[in-house]
């Protein structure tokens with residue numbers, strides 16, 4: 528897999544996120560620096576710390592969107608967590624270390640799949656041999672008769688060919704499968720929070736190896752058996768401890784934690800009540816961001832080089848309301864701009880997942896061809912800006928509510944409508960004008 532250069536990363540992000548160039552640039556550099564650090568061979572490597580970033584910007588302008596897209600294009604283990612989900616050790620809620628445990632699980636999964644894919648062809652051959660033996664059990668060889676042996680071998684090769692050609696895919700065979708670990712049923716809960724969560728992991732694992740490794744006979748179609756048995760053979764072919772080691776290595780050196788809603792754990796001057804626990808969460812976060820060791824079920828993870836990208840709207844608090852030590856650990860601040868009417872036009876039409884494209888795809892299922900005129904799109908963008916200014920600024924999220932309003936009638940009546948629908952400027956006005964004029968109405972509807 529090729530690591531993307533900063534320019535390539537930005538280019539990829541551009542496919543989904545409009546504007547916000549500074550933020551894209553920063554995350555691209557930070558991501559590439561991980562790879563650059565990996566190339567450093569001497570002791571200096573340990574000294575090079577990640578460029579932790581705080582993205583600051585009003586609500587609905589693309590902070591979380593950048594993180595989501597970044598996750599998809601970096602091959603690194605990536606986890607997005609909400610800072611508000613965590614509570615101080617000892618309180619009800621998740622302790623901060625759980626994010627590292629989750630990240631490690633993700634890394635382990637990635638590495639395991641990589642290793643499996645390397646042995647997949649061999650595993651598949653082994654699985655197919657097992658299936659063939661089930662379908663046509665090998666007869667006892669009659670050692671004395673060479674001709675007979677040859678005949679059996681011939682038949683078998685014929686059958687193998689038919690099998691490879693997919694002639695038996697829907698036949699049922701009985702295979703033994705290891706039962707799924709009972710993770711859904713029993714879960715060990717430690718006393719709330721703290722290190723016991725890790726212990727819970729460990730116990731769960733111990734339980735599943737005690738109970739879960741039991742084999743169960745099951746009838747399945749050949750095509751399903753192939754998948755199940757290939758997986759099983761692949762598991763036998765990979766070196767588990769190597770996978771574990773590599774997973775730990777990946778988390779420690781390439782792991783990325785996206786800490787969303789960090790502004791919600793900053794506390795303003797008053798510093799009382801709920802704020803005490805917020806500060807507590809910050810204090811718990813600090814050692815993880817600074818570098819400490821977290822015990823996971825795959826082993827100990829050093830967090831020093833994990834990249835943290837935090838984001839928050841900071842509407843009620845400021846980055847300077849975070850405890851100073853934590854601020855110091857996020858040296859890079861990028862501000863995201865609020866979005867203009869022009870940005871809205873772009874957001875409606877340009878991204879691969881643009882809202883208008885989504886609606887078009889939905890209606891295509893009804894064989895309806897939906898188009899928007901340029902004028903309509905311009906007006907939608909203008910009206911969205913207007914409502915954002917008059918009521919509350921929720922950024923691009925406004926486009927969702929506005930479009931829902933415009934298309935409500937159509938979405939309800941489809942498929943019993945014309946097969947070709949064009950939304951023009953006039954239609955947009957007639958759906959929105961009355962509501963936009965009435966501030967109270969827009970508060971509720973848009």
Ligand SMILES: Nc1ncnc2c1ncn2[C@@H]1O[C@H](COP(=O)(O)OP(=O)(O)OP(=O)(O)O)[C@@H](O)[C@H]1O
Pocket residue numbers: 543544545546547584585586587588589590591592593839840874878922923924
């Ligand atoms: N710059 C943008 N380009 C494309 N789409 C955007 C952009 N900004 C926002 N959106 C759209 O708006 C939605 C909300 O954006 P996002 O979740 O990134 O907001 P946010 O900045 O994280 O806000 P909050 O502070 O409330 O969490 C996204 O799902 C996306 O569809």
Ligand SMILES: [Mg+2]
Pocket residue numbers: 590591592787788
């Ligand atoms: Mg967000």
